[in-house]
Amino acid sequence: MNDQPTAERTLVGDEEALARLRALRGSIDNLDAALVHLLAERFKCTQQVGELKAAHDLPPADPAREADQIARLRRLAADAKLDPAFAEKFLNFIIGEVVRHHRAIAAKQDGAAGS
Numbered sequence: 001m002n003d004q005p006t007a008e009r010t011l012v013g014d015e016e017a018l019a020r021l022r023a024l025r026g027s028i029d030n031l032d033a034a035l036v037h038l039l040a041e042r043f044k045c046t047q048q049v050g051e052l053k054a055a056h057d058l059p060p061a062d063p064a065r066e067a068d069q070i071a072r073l074r075r076l077a078a079d080a081k082l083d084p085a086f087a088e089k090f091l092n093f094i095i096g097e098v099v100r101h102h103r104a105i106a107a108k109q110d111g112a113a114g115s
């Protein structure tokens with residue numbers, strides 16, 4: 001048997017592959033949009049946590065809470081067949097940004113109290 005593809009078969013194959021690529025990219029775009037919306041909602045919550053902490057002189061970071069979240073997310077990732085190390089890195093990246101915001105909120109509050 002000749003397994004060399006004919007010109008037509010190659011073209012049909014290319015079109016199918018391109019259609020599949022377009023469909024997959026459509027789903028990726030939808031998922032990226034969902035991620036942005038989920039992150040926006042998370043940051044709305046953490047903004048309020050930051051204000052609450054600043055108002056009550058609580059520290060911007062809570063390492064014990066973070067350790068619990070990381071352990072939980074690693075378990076969820078493993079169950080979902082996602083690399084737990086990646087899940088941990090991703091959560092740490094987000095938490096790092098949240099703590100930076102909390103420090104900024106606390107500093108602003110201290111500045112306002114001192115003036």
Ligand SMILES: C=C(O[C@@H]1C=C(C(=O)O)C=C[C@H]1O)C(=O)O
Pocket residue numbers: 046049060061062063065066069094095098099102
């Ligand atoms: C949001 C909080 O503040 C910080 C940010 C966290 C987060 O983004 O999940 C978790 C712990 C804290 O270091 C919190 O204390 O709950």
